[in-house]
Structure formats: structure tokens, C-alpha cells
Amino acid sequence: LAKTTQPISMDSYEGQEVNITCSHNNIATNDYITWYQQFPSQGPRFIIQGYKTKVTNEVASLFIPADRKSSTLSLPRVSLSDTAVYYCLVGDADTGRRALTFGSGTRLQVQP
Amino acid sequence: DAMVIQNPRYQVTQFGKPVTLSCSQTLNHNVMYWYQQKSSQAPKLLFHYYDKDFNNEADTPDNFQSRRPNTSFCFLDIRSPGLGDAAMYLCATSRDRERGDTQYFGPGTRLTVL
Numbered sequence: 001l002a003k004t005t006q007p008i009s010m011d012s013y014e015g016q017e018v019n020i021t022c023s024h025n026n027i028a029t030n031d032y033i034t035w036y037q038q039f040p041s042q043g044p045r046f047i048i049q050g051y052k053t054k055v056t057n058e059v060a061s062l063f064i065p066a067d068r069k070s071s072t073l074s075l076p077r078v079s080l081s082d083t084a085v086y087y088c089l090v091g092d093a094d095t096g097r098r099a100l101t102f103g104s105g106t107r108l109q110v111q112p
Numbered sequence: 113d114a115m116v117i118q119n120p121r122y123q124v125t126q127f128g129k130p131v132t133l134s135c136s137q138t139l140n141h142n143v144m145y146w147y148q149q150k151s152s153q154a155p156k157l158l159f160h161y162y163d164k165d166f167n168n169e170a171d172t173p174d175n176f177q178s179r180r181p182n183t184s185f186c187f188l189d190i191r192s193p194g195l196g197d198a199a200m201y202l203c204a205t206s207r208d209r210e211r212g213d214t215q216y217f218g219p220g221t222r223l224t225v226l
Contacts, residue, residue: 041220
């Protein structure tokens, strides 16, 4: 199965930019990269999705290098409410499955 | 405004007593998923329905079953819950199964097994 590798945890302070990198060496040619955010006792929430280069929405930016073997979620000026677990998902290059496998996620702690 | 609704939010059952969790959606999506999420772990896909077509994950125990009587509703049945089945159960939907389709998650049902 395709695997994603993310840092287990990150700490930041309010107002800082946070960058979370996900490694996905086995990504298939036509796979998208999707990031979800999950707060305690809630379901994951879609943040952003991209295929290549850069994608930006009102919440975050997603940077994808040309080889697409990694991606970086960028959260500008985080606040306490951004404390959550962030998951990176890609498809399964071996079986061609869609992005249904969650990696371990990155637990972001934002402090005052 | 709710799009994926799960009932109940909290469910307590006894060891071995069958339990059913419910999910409904107002998005008219073709695909509905059930995930199990244990404490401090990532969600793990149990199975999904693509319209009426049931797709089970290879490592999902037989103890877990699902029904989708119509587009809007999907149920998770745990025939004989064990202590190890205590977890958050998440329902999700997507418009289709294309690689770029986003999944929309419900708030989850936290199952306690006594």
C-alpha cells in the first residue's frame, strides 16, 4: 500500500506560519493529494486538495514539487483554534485505489 | 445545514449485545463510507457502498456488517461487540469514487462497550 509519512507532532505559537510536510514516494501518476483536519471528538474536515504546483484557498496553501513525492501544507498565521490533527492522503499506487487510507497524521499544538 | 448526520453521537452497549449505528446524508452522494477510529489513531476504513454495491475491506472482521436501504441512509451493524470494538465510528460520503472526490465526514458516534 502507498504510505504517507508525516511528522508525528509539531508545536507553534499564535500568529506564526506552520508548514507540515508529507512524504508520499509511491504516489500514482493521476493521484490527488488531499489534506484533512480533525479536532478531538469530531470527524475529519477537508482542508485542501491539489495535483501539482501550488493551490491556495481561504484556509491554507498546498505546495507540491514537480516530482510530487511530497507535499507541504501551509497554514498562515495560526491561531489556537488550529490545534488539531492534520492528515495527508494520497491514492494507492500499487492497487490504484482512491485516497481511502489515512496516515498517522500530524498533531499540531498552537500555544499563545 | 448539516450534511452528514450520525445518530446517536454516543452509544453504550454491553459485551456481545448487537448494536446499530446510523448515518444519513443530505448531499445525494453516491458513495458512503464507514471508518473506525480508536483513541489516538487514524481513521481506518471498514467498508463502503458505491450506490448499492457493497465493498468490504479485506481486514474488516465479519462482526461488522452494513446496510444501505436507500441513497440517504447507511447503517453499521456490530453483531457481537467486544471490548476491542470500543471506538469512534465515522461515516463519510463522496460524490463519486474518482481520485479527486472529497470525502465529507459526519461528527461520529462514540461507542462504549461494557
